[in-house]
Amino acid sequence: MRRSGGAYSRKTGQILRQEIYDCVFCKGTGERPPGSKCPVCKGKGKVHTKPPAIACAFCKGRGEDKPRMALTCSVCRGKGVVSVQEPIKTCPTCGGRGRSIGSALYCMTCKGKGVVTVKTGKEGDRVTVRRPGGTEWDALEIIHENGRAGRVEVGKGTRVSSSYAEYVLKSLLNKQLIEKESRDIFVLSQAGKVIFEKIEAKKPKKPKVEEKKVEEKKIKEKLEKINIENLEEYKIS
Numbered sequence: 001m002r003r004s005g006g007a008y009s010r011k012t013g014q015i016l017r018q019e020i021y022d023c024v025f026c027k028g029t030g031e032r033p034p035g036s037k038c039p040v041c042k043g044k045g046k047v048h049t050k051p052p053a054i055a056c057a058f059c060k061g062r063g064e065d066k067p068r069m070a071l072t073c074s075v076c077r078g079k080g081v082v083s084v085q086e087p088i089k090t091c092p093t094c095g096g097r098g099r100s101i102g103s104a105l106y107c108m109t110c111k112g113k114g115v116v117t118v119k120t121g122k123e124g125d126r127v128t129v130r131r132p133g134g135t136e137w138d139a140l141e142i143i144h145e146n147g148r149a150g151r152v153e154v155g156k157g158t159r160v161s162s163s164y165a166e167y168v169l170k171s172l173l174n175k176q177l178i179e180k181e182s183r184d185i186f187v188l189s190q191a192g193k194v195i196f197e198k199i200e201a202k203k204p205k206k207p208k209v210e211e212k213k214v215e216e217k218k219i220k221e222k223l224e225k226i227n228i229e230n231l232e233e234y235k236i237s
């Protein structure tokens with residue numbers, strides 16, 4: 001049987017709990033190419049990765065950018081394993097492959113890991129979402145106001161080119177704040193809706209007439225008190 005954490009026992013998507021792994025890039029020899037220190041483990045033959053981790057989907061755990069090439073994988077930096085944040089699920093964009101079919105670049109949604117952290121909790125759990133800034137926020141507002149929008153609308157509304165709008169939309173997709181409804185049509189995701197619900201809840205309500213009267217009375221009393229105090233101060237003893 002192979003040692004646990006050995007290079008060839010790793011399956012993609014399987015959660016790994018140890019911190020130290022055999023270096024896949026040099027197969028634990030500490031040398032690659034032979035005679036030179038392995039650039040990944042610096043000659044130690046072992047690598048550290050913060051658990052929980054999974055085998056890198058992009059390089060299939062090999063640590064190589066391309067099979068049998070001496071370039072290290074850009075996703076795992078040659079370690080063949082990447083840290084993840086639980087709970088995880090298979091990346092919906094690339095189906096766990098870490099890249100689009102035939103693409104040389106890693107999947108933008110999972111950053112090549114093949115899995116994503118499940119963001120929404122159980123029903124009734126609070127969903128924590130961070131409000132994006134700048135153009136991303138503007139784009140999100142446009143989608144919110146119109147119900148749905150595409151590159152052109154977002155580009156016009158935020159005064160950016162439609163190619164930049166596409167980039168912004170991609171980023172919002174990665175943050176899981178929007179969802180693709182169809183080609184170039186985006187809607188708010190559950191998390192995206194939560195942001196607007198929170199903002200709505202935080203908006204100050206107009207004070208009621210009653211409250212206003214109480215407030216005015218308080219101010220009047222305060223002013224009267226100040227006047228008395230002032231008068232006393234000016235009393236000549």
Ligand SMILES: [Zn+2]
Pocket residue numbers: 023024025026027028029030031038039040041042043044045046
């Ligand atoms: Zn190595």
Ligand SMILES: [Zn+2]
Pocket residue numbers: 056057058059060061062063064073074075076077078079080081
């Ligand atoms: Zn990799």
Ligand SMILES: [Zn+2]
Pocket residue numbers: 091092093094095096097098099107108109110111112113114115
């Ligand atoms: Zn992916």
